Amino acid sequence: MRKSLKKKLSNSLSLETLDEVFSSFDLIGDIAIIKAPSNSNAAVLVAKQIMVIHKGVNSVFLQTSPVHGDHRIRKLTLLAGKNKTVATYKEAGCLFAVDIEKCYFSPRLSYERLHIACQVLPNETVINMFAGVGCFSIITAKKIPNTKVYSIDINPTAYKFMKENILVNKVFGKVVPLLGDAKDVVETQLQGVADRVLMPLPEKALEYLPVAISALKKEGGWIHYYDFQHATTEEDPRKKTEKKVAEKLTSLGIHYTFAHGRVIRSTGPYWYQTALDIRVNGCPSNLNNTNSFR
Ligand SMILES: C[S@@+](CC[C@H](N)C(=O)[O-])C[C@H]1O[C@@H](n2cnc3c(N)ncnc32)[C@H](O)[C@@H]1O
Numbered sequence: 318m319r320k321s322l323k324k325k326l327s328n329s330l331s332l333e334t335l336d337e338v339f340s341s342f343d344l345i346g347d348i349a350i351i352k353a354p355s356n357s358n359a360a361v362l363v364a365k366q367i368m369v370i371h372k373g374v375n376s377v378f379l380q381t382s383p384v385h386g387d388h389r390i391r392k393l394t395l396l397a398g399k400n401k402t403v404a405t406y407k408e409a410g411c412l413f414a415v416d417i418e419k420c421y422f423s424p425r426l427s428y429e430r431l432h433i434a435c436q437v438l439p440n441e442t443v444i445n446m447f448a449g450v451g452c453f454s455i456i457t458a459k460k461i462p463n464t465k466v467y468s469i470d471i472n473p474t475a476y477k478f479m480k481e482n483i484l485v486n487k488v489f490g491k492v493v494p495l496l497g498d499a500k501d502v503v504e505t506q507l508q509g510v511a512d513r514v515l516m517p518l519p520e521k522a523l524e525y526l527p528v529a530i531s532a533l534k535k536e537g538g539w540i541h542y543y544d545f546q547h548a549t550t551e552e553d554p555r556k557k558t559e560k561k562v563a564e565k566l567t568s569l570g571i572h573y574t575f576a577h578g579r580v581i582r583s584t585g586p587y588w589y590q591t592a593l594d595i596r597v598n599g600c601p602s603n604l605n606n607t608n609s610f611r
Pocket residue numbers: 387388389420421422423426446447448449450451452453469470471472475497498499500517518519521
């Protein structure tokens with residue numbers, strides 16, 4: 318599909334613009350999102366060709382702002398097709414309804430979501446601190462027997478879709494949707510209960526790390542930590558994330574092991590999204606009051 322689209326557009330767009338279009342092209346259900354070209358005539362041309370080639374696409378939007386704010390949303394402008402922003406997306410045998418304008422969503426994290434789900438063991442209690450419409454939580458609950466996933470998000474619209482997605486995927490009772498700031502929710506309801514905590518919000522992961530640790534059982538557990546990292550060609554972005562996190566954990570007096578670090582994707586020139594699986598070996602008792610070690 319992408320090859321034939323590229324061929325169709327190659328007469329009207331420069332190679333550089335074509336590369337920009339294809340590196341930013343996301344398909345979420347029947348909605349396509351592109352970030353380039355910024356020239357509106359060219360963008361409409363690309364959008365129309367996308368609709369010709371991808372018969373299942375009903376709307377094409379141009380992303381006109383970076384992902385921003387607490388809810389991690391983006392501004393979109395309709396280029397072609399229907400002006401509707403709710404899509405149904407399939408991943409790992411699950412169905413997710415999402416409003417792509419009012420909630421964060423990226424199909425580019427699909428491999429990572431499955432990777433995490435596959436690490437969870439039966440009977441584990443998991444906390445997803447930044448759950449969005451519930452993809453990590455629901456895939457995990459669907460695949461792993463007897464898991465309980467507390468699934469938190471601060472965005473009321475994402476929470477609404479998360480609740481719908483829990484019902485549609487028949488994981489009601491296994492995934493518990495919680496609306497609020499993850500720090501407040503964990504401190505008031507989820508101290509010392511988890512085998513595993515997911516932190517898929519790079520912008521807040523370091524600040525919320527003490528809260529995440531306080532959610533683990535006293536014998537310890539796993540933290541899945543996400544980061545954005547700048548790295549030159551001589552530098553390893555995983556090592557930079559490890560250094561930052563090691564400093565924080567050491568300052569908190571936590572015993573830990575870094576089990577696995579990885580680069581999930583490039584997010585711009587010399588910028589990377591990284592992930593770190595951290596084994597926390599037992600939690601000091603003062604961790605239940607996270608304010609005491611900030
Ligand atoms: C990068 S998205 C991750 C979404 C999800 N994990 C996924 O794979 O689609 C981060 C999410 O964290 C939520 N968020 C931001 N600050 C938060 C906070 N303090 N507590 C709970 N959720 C928060 C945002 O609303 C957003 O849905």
